[in-house]
Amino acid sequence: MHEQMRDLSTVRDELSWKADAGYIAGRLLPFLVIALSVVADALTSDREPFDRVLFAAPALAAVTWGSRVTAGVGLLSMVASAGLAELRSEDVPGLLINETVLLAVTVAAAWSSRLRQNREAELRQVHSVAEAVQTALQRPMPSHLGPVELHLLYEASAAGAHVGGDFYKALQVRGAVRIMLGDVQGKGLGALETASILLGSFREAAYTAPDLPAVAERLEFSMARYTERTQDSDVAGRFATVLLAEIPDDEPVVRLVSCGHPAPLLQHRGVLATADLPSPSLPVNLSGLGLGSDDYDVQELPFEQGDRLLMFTDGVSETRDQTGAFYPLEERMRAWTKEPADRMTTLLREDLVRYSGHGFDDDTAAVLVVRR
Numbered sequence: 001m002h003e004q005m006r007d008l009s010t011v012r013d014e015l016s017w018k019a020d021a022g023y024i025a026g027r028l029l030p031f032l033v034i035a036l037s038v039v040a041d042a043l044t045s046d047r048e049p050f051d052r053v054l055f056a057a058p059a060l061a062a063v064t065w066g067s068r069v070t071a072g073v074g075l076l077s078m079v080a081s082a083g084l085a086e087l088r089s090e091d092v093p094g095l096l097i098n099e100t101v102l103l104a105v106t107v108a109a110a111w112s113s114r115l116r117q118n119r120e121a122e123l124r125q126v127h128s129v130a131e132a133v134q135t136a137l138q139r140p141m142p143s144h145l146g147p148v149e150l151h152l153l154y155e156a157s158a159a160g161a162h163v164g165g166d167f168y169k170a171l172q173v174r175g176a177v178r179i180m181l182g183d184v185q186g187k188g189l190g191a192l193e194t195a196s197i198l199l200g201s202f203r204e205a206a207y208t209a210p211d212l213p214a215v216a217e218r219l220e221f222s223m224a225r226y227t228e229r230t231q232d233s234d235v236a237g238r239f240a241t242v243l244l245a246e247i248p249d250d251e252p253v254v255r256l257v258s259c260g261h262p263a264p265l266l267q268h269r270g271v272l273a274t275a276d277l278p279s280p281s282l283p284v285n286l287s288g289l290g291l292g293s294d295d296y297d298v299q300e301l302p303f304e305q306g307d308r309l310l311m312f313t314d315g316v317s318e319t320r321d322q323t324g325a326f327y328p329l330e331e332r333m334r335a336w337t338k339e340p341a342d343r344m345t346t347l348l349r350e351d352l353v354r355y356s357g358h359g360f361d362d363d364t365a366a367v368l369v370v371r372r
Contacts, residue, residue: 030061058109067114074106146177151368153345155360165191166365178206182242183313190234212257213296223285239285254303267308315364
């Protein structure tokens with residue numbers, strides 16, 4: 001996880017540097033336009049005036065500067081235009097026309113700059129609130145809990161978002177570590193709302209429920225209660241696949257309950273295979289439709305020192321290449337069995353981007369659990 005965060009930090013630094021360079025160039029451009037216009041007009045004949053280019057200076061300033069500086073650039077352009085007109089001995093009516101047009105452009109540019117500044121202030125405030133909400137909803141996963149190491153890969157498909165329809169949580173409870181990984185059907189605010197309900201329910205149930213089936217029942221109850229109270233909410237028509245895992249402190253096993261979620265990959269004593277989950281239950285918020293049994297079967301598998309468990313959402317397994325072929329997750333993980341655990345999620349992320357050719361189209365989450 002730390003390796004992944006370092007890689008993401010490097011990418012952000014590079015993008016930030018490029019953005020800063022472009023921003024600085026944009027701020028210098030209005031003054032460069034004025035200087036080049038004056039030099040070009042002074043060095044060419046009177047038949048080839050370049051003072052008309054000065055009209056662009058205040059408009060360009062409005063893109064990156066505030067209203068006061070934009071107005072100052074406009075006034076500087078007017079002074080430069082008047083000076084060039086005097087050098088060419090231009091008639092007074094022509095000068096007045098140029099100055100009037102420049103003044104109008106300057107006023108419009110300064111007004112546009114003020115509107116842009118107000119809009120940017122509103123967006124910064126909204127972004128600040130969104131950051132706080134997302135952080136409160138989905139906190140970073142700890143790197144160690146009890147007997148396990150945890151390594152996270154998480155990518156929200158929405159641009160600029162840190163949280164999407166995929167969700168995760170790991171908690172150290174009495175005598176064990178309990179982990180939830182889930183995937184809400186659909187995208188948008190409804191998916192985020194559904195994820196928040198299930199995360200809140202798991203935070204409560206994980207500490208008090210006697211076993212994983214009881215945790216799953218609490219998740220189902222929370223969704224049913226919420227949809228009953230808010231029937232007009234977008235949550236009512238959504239379901240979520242959930243995978244629950246429990247790693248006891250004093251037993252070399254992992255217990256799994258799947259609510260319609262893809263089976264994880266288990267690497268036991270160096271051999272990797274898909275975990276055997278013969279009878280997964282229905283996804284959360286579908287049990288009331290009478291489509292199957294409400295029972296939750298627990299699958300107990302060996303999980304010894306050095307063993308690894310990869311829990312993932314369909315954003316990983318259903319990534320496609322340009323031909324439409326699904327990502328060969330098990331094949332890739334089998335090739336990486338000897339890689340250090342702290343590099344696995346970084347390798348997976350890079351390989352998914354390379355395989356798809358363009359990045360992540362869907363919310364994507366994977367948690368690598370390693371027995372210490």
